[in-house]
Amino acid sequence: MPTVSVNRDVLFNALGRFYSDDEFNELCFQYGLEVDDVVDDPEKGITYKIEVGANRYDLLCCEGLALALSVYLGKKSLPNYQLMPAKETEKYKLIVKPSTAQVRPYVVGAVLRNMKFTQAVYDSFIDLQDKLHQNLARKRTLVAIGTHDLDTVSGPFIYDAKVPQDISFVPLNQSQAIRADKLLEMYSHDSHLKEYVPIIKDKPVYPVITDQKGVVLSMPPIINGNHSKITLNTRNVFIECTATDRYKAQIVLDTLVCMFSGYCDQPYTVEPVQVEYPDGERVQYPTLYYRQQEASVSYCNMLTGVNETAESIAAMLTTMSLSAKPQGQDKVIVEVPPTRYDILHECDIAEDFAVAYGFDRLAADMKMPPTNTIGQEFELNYLSDKLRLLLSQNNYTEAATFSLYSRIDMGERMKVNLENESWVKVANPKTTECEAVRISLLPGLLKTLSANKHISLPLKLFEVSDVVLRDTCPSATRGTGARNQRHICAINYNVKVGIEKVQGLLDNIMVALKVPYAGDNNSQGYYLEEKEHPSYFPGFCGSVIISGVPVGHIGLVHPEVITNFNLNNPAAALEIDMQKVLELINLGK
Amino acid sequence: MRASCHNMGAEGMDVQQQILHALEKNGVVISNEFAVSEKETHQKVVGAIKSLESLGNVINVKQIALKTWECTDEGNNLATSGSHEARLFNSLPPEGRSLTDIKASFPNSNFALGAAMKNKWLKKEGEKVIPAVSAIEDEVQIHLKAIAAGGENSVPDKIKAEYKKRKLIKEVDMTVFEVSKGSAFTTSVMKQEAELTKEMIESGQWKGKTFKPFNFKSKGRIEQRSGYLHPLMQLRSEFRQIFLEMGFTEMPTNNYVESAFWNFDALFQPQQHPARDAHDTFYVAEPGKTISVPEDYLQKVKKTHSSGGYGSIGYQYDWSREEAHKNLLRTHTTAVSARMLYKLAQEGFQPVKFFSIDRVFRNETLDATHLAEFNQIEGVVADYSLSIKNLMGLIKGFFEKIGITKLRFKPAYNPYTEPSMEIFSYHEGLKKWVEVGNSGMFRPEMLRPMGIPEKVTVAAWGLSLERPAMIMYGINNIRELVGPRVKMELILDNPLCTIDKFRKQDQPDTSSGPTVESLTKRQELILDRLLALQAKVANIAANMGVKLEDSDTAVTTQLTGGPQLGIIHDVVIYADPRRPPYSLRALANALSTTYSICLRVHCHSTVKEVSEKLQQFWGAKYGVDRSKSSVCLTLVWRQDGDSPTALMPTMTVSPLAANQVCGEHNIGRYLSRLVEVATHSINLYECSSSSVFTAQIDELLDQCHSKFTLGNNRERTSYVRELSAKLDKESYLVGSSITLADLLVLSNLLQLRMLESAPSNVLKWSKGCLEHHLCKYFI
Numbered sequence A: 001m002p003t004v005s006v007n008r009d010v011l012f013n014a015l016g017r018f019y020s021d022d023e024f025n026e027l028c029f030q031y032g033l034e035v036d037d038v039v040d041d042p043e044k045g046i047t048y049k050i051e052v053g054a055n056r057y058d059l060l061c062c063e064g065l066a067l068a069l070s071v072y073l074g075k076k077s078l079p080n081y082q083l084m085p086a087k088e089t090e091k092y093k094l095i096v097k098p099s100t101a102q103v104r105p106y107v108v109g110a111v112l113r114n115m116k117f118t119q120a121v122y123d124s125f126i127d128l129q130d131k132l133h134q135n136l137a138r139k140r141t142l143v144a145i146g147t148h149d150l151d152t153v154s155g156p157f158i159y160d161a162k163v164p165q166d167i168s169f170v171p172l173n174q175s176q177a178i179r180a181d182k183l184l185e186m187y188s189h190d191s192h193l194k195e196y197v198p199i200i201k202d203k204p205v206y207p208v209i210t211d212q213k214g215v216v217l218s219m220p221p222i223i224n225g226n227h228s229k230i231t232l233n234t235r236n237v238f239i240e241c242t243a244t245d246r247y248k249a250q251i252v253l254d255t256l257v258c259m260f261s262g263y264c265d266q267p268y269t270v271e272p273v274q275v276e277y278p279d280g281e282r283v284q285y286p287t288l289y290y291r292q293q294e295a296s297v298s299y300c301n302m303l304t305g306v307n308e309t310a311e312s313i314a315a316m317l318t319t320m321s322l323s324a325k326p327q328g329q330d331k332v333i334v335e336v337p338p339t340r341y342d343i344l345h346e347c348d349i350a351e352d353f354a355v356a357y358g359f360d361r362l363a364a365d366m367k368m369p370p371t372n373t374i375g376q377e378f379e380l381n382y383l384s385d386k387l388r389l390l391l392s393q394n395n396y397t398e399a400a401t402f403s404l405y406s407r408i409d410m411g412e413r414m415k416v417n418l419e420n421e422s423w424v425k426v427a428n429p430k431t432t433e434c435e436a437v438r439i440s441l442l443p444g445l446l447k448t449l450s451a452n453k454h455i456s457l458p459l460k461l462f463e464v465s466d467v468v469l470r471d472t473c474p475s476a477t478r479g480t481g482a483r484n485q486r487h488i489c490a491i492n493y494n495v496k497v498g499i500e501k502v503q504g505l506l507d508n509i510m511v512a513l514k515v516p517y518a519g520d521n522n523s524q525g526y527y528l529e530e531k532e533h534p535s536y537f538p539g540f541c542g543s544v545i546i547s548g549v550p551v552g553h554i555g556l557v558h559p560e561v562i563t564n565f566n567l568n569n570p571a572a573a574l575e576i577d578m579q580k581v582l583e584l585i586n587l588g589k
Numbered sequence B: 001m002r003a004s005c006h007n008m009g010a011e012g013m014d015v016q017q018q019i020l021h022a023l024e025k026n027g028v029v030i031s032n033e034f035a036v037s038e039k040e041t042h043q044k045v046v047g048a049i050k051s052l053e054s055l056g057n058v059i060n061v062k063q064i065a066l067k068t069w070e071c072t073d074e075g076n077n078l079a080t081s082g083s084h085e086a087r088l089f090n091s092l093p094p095e096g097r098s099l100t101d102i103k104a105s106f107p108n109s110n111f112a113l114g115a116a117m118k119n120k121w122l123k124k125e126g127e128k129v130i131p132a133v134s135a136i137e138d139e140v141q142i143h144l145k146a147i148a149a150g151g152e153n154s155v156p157d158k159i160k161a162e163y164k165k166r167k168l169i170k171e172v173d174m175t176v177f178e179v180s181k182g183s184a185f186t187t188s189v190m191k192q193e194a195e196l197t198k199e200m201i202e203s204g205q206w207k208g209k210t211f212k213p214f215n216f217k218s219k220g221r222i223e224q225r226s227g228y229l230h231p232l233m234q235l236r237s238e239f240r241q242i243f244l245e246m247g248f249t250e251m252p253t254n255n256y257v258e259s260a261f262w263n264f265d266a267l268f269q270p271q272q273h274p275a276r277d278a279h280d281t282f283y284v285a286e287p288g289k290t291i292s293v294p295e296d297y298l299q300k301v302k303k304t305h306s307s308g309g310y311g312s313i314g315y316q317y318d319w320s321r322e323e324a325h326k327n328l329l330r331t332h333t334t335a336v337s338a339r340m341l342y343k344l345a346q347e348g349f350q351p352v353k354f355f356s357i358d359r360v361f362r363n364e365t366l367d368a369t370h371l372a373e374f375n376q377i378e379g380v381v382a383d384y385s386l387s388i389k390n391l392m393g394l395i396k397g398f399f400e401k402i403g404i405t406k407l408r409f410k411p412a413y414n415p416y417t418e419p420s421m422e423i424f425s426y427h428e429g430l431k432k433w434v435e436v437g438n439s440g441m442f443r444p445e446m447l448r449p450m451g452i453p454e455k456v457t458v459a460a461w462g463l464s465l466e467r468p469a470m471i472m473y474g475i476n477n478i479r480e481l482v483g484p485r486v487k488m489e490l491i492l493d494n495p496l497c498t499i500d501k502f503r504k505q506d507q508p509d510t511s512s513g514p515t516v517e518s519l520t521k522r523q524e525l526i527l528d529r530l531l532a533l534q535a536k537v538a539n540i541a542a543n544m545g546v547k548l549e550d551s552d553t554a555v556t557t558q559l560t561g562g563p564q565l566g567i568i569h570d571v572v573i574y575a576d577p578r579r580p581p582y583s584l585r586a587l588a589n590a591l592s593t594t595y596s597i598c599l600r601v602h603c604h605s606t607v608k609e610v611s612e613k614l615q616q617f618w619g620a621k622y623g624v625d626r627s628k629s630s631v632c633l634t635l636v637w638r639q640d641g642d643s644p645t646a647l648m649p650t651m652t653v654s655p656l657a658a659n660q661v662c663g664e665h666n667i668g669r670y671l672s673r674l675v676e677v678a679t680h681s682i683n684l685y686e687c688s689s690s691s692v693f694t695a696q697i698d699e700l701l702d703q704c705h706s707k708f709t710l711g712n713n714r715e716r717t718s719y720v721r722e723l724s725a726k727l728d729k730e731s732y733l734v735g736s737s738i739t740l741a742d743l744l745v746l747s748n749l750l751q752l753r754m755l756e757s758a759p760s761n762v763l764k765w766s767k768g769c770l771e772h773h774l775c776k777y778f779i
Helices: A008-015 A021-031 A062-072 A098-102 A119-134 A180-187 A246-263 A297-304 A310-319 A346-357 A359-363 A379-393 A442-450 A499-512 A559-564 A578-584 B010-026 B031-038 B042-053 B073-081 B084-091 B099-105 B109-118 B139-148 B157-165 B198-203 B231-245 B295-306 B321-325 B334-347 B388-400 B444-450 B466-473 B488-493 B516-544 B555-560 B583-592 B664-678 B691-709 B713-726 B740-751 B760-771
Strands: A003-007 A034-041 A045-051 A093-096 A106-112 A143-149 A157-162 A206-210 A216-219 A237-243 A269-276 A282-285 A291-296 A323-326 A331-336 A459-470 A482-493 A526-530 A536-546 A549-557 A571-577 B028-030 B059-071 B122-125 B128-131 B169-181 B257-259 B284-286 B327-329 B352-361 B373-384 B407-414 B417-427 B432-442 B456-464 B569-575 B597-603 B631-637 B650-652
Touching: A003 A008, A003 A062, A003 A119, A008 A045, A008 A062, A021 A034, A021 A062, A021 B407, A021 B713, A034 B713, A062 A246, A062 A310, A093 A106, A098 A157, A106 A246, A106 A282, A119 A143, A119 A246, A143 A216, A143 A246, A157 A237, A206 A237, A216 A237, A237 A246, A246 A269, A291 A297, A291 A346, A297 A310, A297 A331, A297 A346, A297 B388, A310 A323, A310 A331, A310 A346, A346 A359, A346 B407, A346 B417, A359 B388, A359 B407, A379 A459, A379 A482, A379 A499, A379 A578, A379 B231, A442 A459, A442 A482, A442 A571, A482 A499, A482 A549, A482 A578, A499 A526, A499 A536, A499 A549, A499 A571, A536 A571, A549 A559, A549 A578, A571 A578, B010 B028, B010 B031, B010 B042, B010 B059, B010 B169, B028 B031, B031 B042, B031 B169, B042 B059, B042 B169, B059 B073, B059 B139, B059 B516, B073 B139, B084 B109, B084 B139, B099 B109, B099 B128, B109 B122, B139 B157, B157 B169, B231 B352, B231 B373, B231 B466, B284 B327, B295 B321, B295 B444, B334 B352, B334 B373, B334 B444, B334 B456, B373 B388, B388 B407, B388 B417, B388 B432, B388 B456, B407 B432, B417 B456, B456 B466, B569 B664, B583 B597, B583 B631, B583 B664, B583 B740, B650 B664, B664 B691, B664 B740, B691 B713, B691 B740, B713 B760, B740 B760
Parallel strands: A093 A157, A093 A269, B569 B631, B597 B631
Antiparallel strands: A003 A045, A034 A045, A106 A237, A106 A269, A143 A237, A157 A206, A206 A216, A269 A282, A291 A331, A323 A331, A459 A482, A482 A571, A526 A536, A536 A549, A549 A571, B028 B169, B059 B169, B122 B128, B257 B327, B352 B373, B373 B456, B407 B417, B417 B432, B432 B456, B569 B650
16 A cells, blocks of 8 residues: 655645544545554644555545545536647647657657646655556556656657667756766666666667657656756746656656646646657647446445435445536436546445444444355365364474475475475475475474474374365366365474374374275275385385375384484474375265 | 372371470470480471471461571581590590690690690690590580581570680571460371372272372373464464355465466466566466466456456556566465356356465565465455445454444555445554455456356455464564464464454453453452562561661662762763754753753754754753752754654663663753752652652653653644643642753653643643743753
């Protein structure tokens, strides 16, 4: 969730009254905002850090928040954002060159005329661009905004993409012209800009916007030119947004102009910019499109659990910055303003209605749903719980370890060659602890032992949990190519320990599952057969077999494995594939 | 205790019997004297007394610490083989020996000769030394033997002093026992049986036996460590139970690897959504691509995302099949809910209630509260025409089952639910609303492509399993709860997990605090423990021969030594100019009444500029010159960051002391003590005879620190209101004159610029304080 910093006094000024912290928190709670933090700075005064919903781009700055809350409180009515006729259509054109298709094919633009900047407005203007870049624009990959002092440049503007060696300009807050490739090299070390460099670094051409005289306005999505820099004296602002996603560029532009057109001499007016694509398509921006969305009164009432009329729903929606009119008894027509791109469906309207109605009011009349159903456990979990209880009754204590391992814990330390295993590899772990999904529970228990060397021996641990294996069978893997398999693992760690200790546990498990002991390789029942496993001591490892099918291992843990996990006593261990056992005895699936 | 009273042999019985007889005769037995008279070792006598004591009220025992004498090695040597002079006498033949011969062959000859001559045992005849008497009595040996046997009373003190000088005996501490008859005194103590045996039962002998009483005050023993279930897994079982009680069916969540399609796309979460970023989600390298997704459903999802449908305008972007086919480790169990709802729609919809509790994965940087995997608890109800009110009712029903009854819902945003609500519960301890879960109604854009009928709505909520577990077990670091580094103590100490399921019925009024009875009980328990501790300390003190003195100075002062008179106090205080510690001005005033004080202000390089006012923090006068001062307060303005702790002043008392005193409240405590060491006329903090007074101040100081210094604005304003109520009838916060508490509160209100807007009671109080002579230069 994005967090917006707002000066308390500026906000309260806009809201027309002073709120105590408690009162303001309560207002935010009602509206679905949250005061995350209050910072008191003797110079800047008190700043509220307010968390807003990730889909409410119109609340990402003080202007938008103040407007939305004023409308909610009934202190202001919604502004009507107006597109003025362009003064000089030709002059404020954006001509798109074909080569941009290789790197960043879309551009939109707008002009804010006769604006008044103060330091606070300027800071908020920059801050909103930053917030939009971070959230909606996905760190400038989808959309990048450039804002310019219109009076320093002369249109029409050209949006082109050129080889880096052919671009050279004085970037923002620099004094010397730098060639684009060198500039990117420089910015790859800049703490703020380096994250954007890879977006175009390896492209054959870099996007660049120039004016009629060839002055570089910006090299999106990296940096603007210094020439057209906005200052507190700027009166006319030219905004361009380049994009790889045309719709999001439209949202970004609409949001930006709506939020700041309030500072124009003629408030809430914007002048359009015409974009000319190479294929002859001509589009005028910003769209400032008011979309009509119908909402059914019965749907809103059903979802909210109330019984309100079309008039009252329309009235409540208006307090949520959605101007709405009733149409007949079961319809409300909502005019979705260009600031509310979050409204996709009438369910979004119903939610705003519910918020306006008040969640506290709804909660006062909450009720259980009439849905009558009979509860049912998942059989595998049911049987797992039974077995967990059985293992604890055998004086084994349960461990709860992670299903993500490091490769070294799962492979090298266990003397297992992972090349031969069908394990699931994580592509982008932040730490080595999360490189692999486990194929065995044993390493987790060994690590648990290692963290508990201060406990008197014997230490007897178990875990009943899932391992994950690659598998090409679509049905077994639910279409993904990997399936969970429930395992039982137990370990007995003591100064002196033999396999028979865990074998006794195995016998008890089998008694509980009513699997008979087959003794001498009788095919009915379970028996052990010597079998090598790299993690176990040679000659002291066996396969657990039920009706001829191997279901797991039992044995003395290999001394090297013991020392690899920083342990020093012998350990006998048992790991069986519980799901396979249940399959073989026709329990569970 | 148990170990000391087992195994009394026949010999032990004899001594016990002797003690009892002696008691009957004399009424009292002193252990060491008894040992001497009966020629037993003291240790053995003490053992017998302990055994008798364990029988109940047969005897009364009083412990006495006393000083006694024992022989040194040399003394023991002389006790066995006789004094030097006696041995010399005995070694001489009747005709005597020459002096030179004696000196050459007899050890310690000088001393032996001198002593023997003095005793007139030997005489000198020419060169020869010859016996003067026919027989001697070796008094030294007799004395030393007596002392070695504990009979030192027979030896005159003067002689003991001489022996001590000669290093033959030394003084030692000794614990002896004075035994008297108990209320159940008897001389016929039977041998006690340690346990009831098979033989006794079979023969019926148990009827005539007495048994060693069982010590109910000791702990039991367990032969083998039991097996336990992990606390987190137990809590998981409890939540499963709750869902089952509510009629929910468990979903098969045993597939950690999931396709992006089911994890995100099916939930109408757009492909550019930040949650899908590699920073948040674990993608799978192998198997990197999912094998199959139902194609007709995929087409519907694609269309809904890219161009809308079912009444939605969609997200208007190019939906990528490749992106949807990526495999990942599921980020929520809602992926499984989506599969289940799709399956339900395919099989023909009917109302359902689903739940699951299982692992989900997030590509987090691991820290005390974040793990890469945790358990998500999720409940889903699908039925015709469910409303938010139904969702709220469900959540209330669910949380009541874990003892949480006060709930509020906050509008929220979630890509696949609309409306969405965050669930808050009122935390009695923190006195505020805290988030406990998330919930919402699934979007039609998610449900309709699956084939769920139009009138059906689906309500869902979720929370993590680990968070309630951490609260329940009082764990701050999640890695102490789950994972391979968990210490076994957690599991062994929490063998049973119970939740507060019955609170709703038993305690309708959940807003009330702890009851008076429970508080009384707690208080009594604490007092009992304190008494026991006191007895233990007294016992140790008696054993060690230490005399405890009552003290009316605070324990902290006793421990640290506290500020002392007569040394120069070089106190350096670092403070942030944004939070000037005004209370120090008043304390400096108080100090200057009794000390010659030097006051200085410096500015650290981290502070660019300090106002004139802060430059003159101590006022125009700077006190006396440092060389003539006994206390030097140096204030250094420094900026160390913006966090509440960085804004706190710190103090070092001597450049050599590594420990810093942090916070204006603690600095105030130190300086107040310094004032009070020198004078009893100023009573700011600890000097009063009443410890209640000091405790009240302490409480206020700590509250003031936590609310004003560390708290947020909300807490600050509410605390001011609290103080205002307190000051309604009082002119000072504690007692009838100004104290450190007043100074600190006033200082904080000034720092935070909260005084102007403070309630009238507080304003009146502050005016009163500021008129006090100590507060002359407060502002």
